Amino acid sequence: MKFYDCKTAPSSRRAxxxxxxxxxxxxxxxxxxxxxxHMGQEFRRINPKCTVPVLEILDGTRFTTTAAIWAxxxxxxxNPALMGETAKERGVITDIQWQIEINGFLAMAEFxxxxxxxxxxxxxxxxxxxxxxxxLADRGKSRTLQFLSDIEEIIGDKPYVAGDKFSIxxxxxxxxxxxxxxxxxxxxxxxxxxxRWYHTIRKRPSSKI
Amino acid sequence: MKFYDCKTAPSSRRAxxxxxxxxxxxxxxxxxxxxxxHMGQEFRRINPKCTVPVLEILDGTRFTTTAAIWAxxxxxxxNPALMGETAKERGVITDIQWQIEINGFLAMAEFxxxxxxxxxxxxxxxxxxxxxxxxLADRGKSRTLQFLSDIEEIIGDKPYVAGDKFSIxxxxxxxxxxxxxxxxxxxxxxxxxxxRWYHTIRKRPSSKI
Numbered sequence: 458m459k460f461y462d463c464k465t466a467p468s469s470r471r472a473x474x475x476x477x478x479x480x481x482x483x484x485x486x487x488x489x490x491x492x493x494x495h496m497g498q499e500f501r502r503i504n505p506k507c508t509v510p511v512l513e514i515l516d517g518t519r520f521t522t523t524a525a526i527w528a529x530x531x532x533x534x535x536n537p538a539l540m541g542e543t544a545k546e547r548g549v550i551t552d553i554q555w556q557i558e559i560n561g562f563l564a565m566a567e568f569x570x571x572x573x574x575x576x577x578x579x580x581x582x583x584x585x586x587x588x589x590x591x592x593l594a595d596r597g598k599s600r601t602l603q604f605l606s607d608i609e610e611i612i613g614d615k616p617y618v619a620g621d622k623f624s625i626x627x628x629x630x631x632x633x634x635x636x637x638x639x640x641x642x643x644x645x646x647x648x649x650x651x652x653r654w655y656h657t658i659r660k661r662p663s664s665k666i
Numbered sequence: 667m668k669f670y671d672c673k674t675a676p677s678s679r680r681a682x683x684x685x686x687x688x689x690x691x692x693x694x695x696x697x698x699x700x701x702x703x704h705m706g707q708e709f710r711r712i713n714p715k716c717t718v719p720v721l722e723i724l725d726g727t728r729f730t731t732t733a734a735i736w737a738x739x740x741x742x743x744x745n746p747a748l749m750g751e752t753a754k755e756r757g758v759i760t761d762i763q764w765q766i767e768i769n770g771f772l773a774m775a776e777f778x779x780x781x782x783x784x785x786x787x788x789x790x791x792x793x794x795x796x797x798x799x800x801x802l803a804d805r806g807k808s809r810t811l812q813f814l815s816d817i818e819e820i821i822g823d824k825p826y827v828a829g830d831k832f833s834i835x836x837x838x839x840x841x842x843x844x845x846x847x848x849x850x851x852x853x854x855x856x857x858x859x860x861x862r863w864y865h866t867i868r869k870r871p872s873s874k875i
Contacts, residue, residue: 520757522764528750531756541737548729548738555731560792583769585812592799603794 461503467562470666472510473650474528474628477663479534483512495586496584507584527652539625544576550619553611553626553634560604561633567597572582601642605634609648618654623661632657667692670712670720674700674846676771679875681719681735683837686872688743692721707804708871716793736834748834759828762820762835769813770842776806778849810851814843818857827863832870 458556460476460483463469476483488494488509504511505519512526513519520526527538531540541547570580580587608630612618618626634644634655644651658664669685669692672678685692695701697718704716711732721735722728729735739790742751748764779789780803789796817839821827827835843853843864853860867873 514754514757516754518754518758518800520761522761524764525757525761528760529753530752532750532756541741544738544741545723545725545727547741548723548734549727551737552729552734555733581809587805590799590801590805593802596796596799600790 458484458515459511459513461488461500461509462486463488463495463509466490466509467632468508468523469510470635471616471628471632472512473666474632474663475527475530475539475625476636477630478537478539478623479530479666480532481530505584506582508582512600516523537623539623539628541619541624546619546622546624550624550626551620554629556611557626557629557633558605559628562636564597564600564604565633565636565640565642567593568601570594571596571597598642601637605637605642605644606648608634608644608651612650612654614650616654616657627658631655631664668720668722669694669716670697670722671674671695671707672697672704674716675699675718676841677732678719678734679844680837680841681721682875683841683872684694684739684748684834685745686875687748687832687837687870688739690739690743710793713792714801715791717791732787733844746832748832750828755828755831757835759833759835760818762828763821763838765833766838766842769809769816770839771845773806773809773813774842774845774851775850776802777810778803778806780806810846814846814851814853815857817843817853817860821859821863823859823867825863837866840864840873 458481460472462473462485463520464487488500490509494500495509501507503513504519506521508521510523510526511519512529520529527540528581531538541550570576571589571591571643578586578588580589580593615621615622618630637643643656646652669681671682671694673696687829697709699718704718710716712722712770713728715730717730719732719735720728721738723738729738736749740747750759779785780798780800785798787795787797789798789802824830826832827839846852853864854863
């Protein structure tokens with residue numbers, strides 16, 4: 458399998474940690490987003506949507522979203538399970554993961570892409586250009602701070618985000634918190650459960666990559 | 667199981683069609699979004715996020731996103747499979763479903779919620795109020811039209827969205843196309859494959875609900 462990766466992209470990191478936790482061997486190809494390699498003709502032949510990560514399997518099929526890469530690999534390499542084993546676990550993990558996606562990642566992406574000078578006219582990923590909307594940057598920042606505050610209640614007294622087992626919900630939340638930290642938006646110092654969880658997860662070898 | 671539903675909400679319809687295709691018995695409770703029942707104290711006890719659909723299972727656990735309701739029910743009632751049987755099918759279906767979610771539903775929601783007079787200060791679902799952003803309504807409308815045009819290539823010559831079998835990708839795309847039609851945004855008349863697919867799917871009993 459070929460894995461198209463970028464060290465600085467949060468979505469790529471989500472797939473990379475998942476692959477490391479499963480212990481799967483992949484051939485990694487680095488794509489340089491800074492030099493806009495993902496917008497070039499060569500990478501468009503790999504993924505016309507101009508995004509990373511991409512996982513190419515042996516028959517040539519390519520998955521171009523983190524969600525699809527997770528779904529494929531979880532089914533192909535079921536141990537250790539990272540998306541739940543019972544129906545209830547799967548539902549609980551998916552519910553939390555969806556909240557992280559919409560209220561966390563999407564909010565943070567709206568903030569960053571609509572305010573960073575380097576992302577002028579690139580307010581959305583993909584092959585089409587969209588102008589920045591300053592009001593959307595403000596709303597994204599406000600929602601990111603709200604979600605960072607809401608994490609305390611999501612974690613509660615549980616060891617992991619979705620309960621007793623490490624899952625994609627932990628991967629997702631870790632990558633989101635680090636993404637926000639990079640723009641100096643952090644967990645509130647009073648969020649003791651969230652901070653306890655964060656420092657525990659940061660000790661896993663997979664979080665170093 | 668209790669299913670909190672609303673006849674006019676696209677997300678509820680996605681869960682409702684899934685339940686009908688599986689032939690699962692649920693007790694349905696209707697929530698009246700028009701009278702803002704979902705924002706009231708009583709419904710907040712069911713779902714503090716103030717959204718439908720919600721599925722409550724026997725032990726009292728509640729799933730509050732379409733994705734979680736699908737994940738739970740697919741695992742609990744595997745036949746007929748609607749989310750893929752092989753690893754590759756699961757990956758392909760998830761990839762397409764994610765495109766429909768971000769480039770279709772999210773774009774359409776941005777258009778509607780940021781322009782409809784009835785949604786003033788309700789530019790996002792959930793317990794927090796957000797002001798409408800007119801530029802986001804324009805971008806959402808433009809992206810919705812772009813995605814309606816992109817559907818022709820997504821369908822190609824396949825009988826169903828993800829290949830030879832009906833799946834959640836068909837449910838999602840049908841509900842999106844009908845959601846856009848309601849605001850008079852339609853598949854281009856030259857999209858012969860997309861229109862052939864649409865008229866076939868519309869004949870299924872589950873599409874009537």
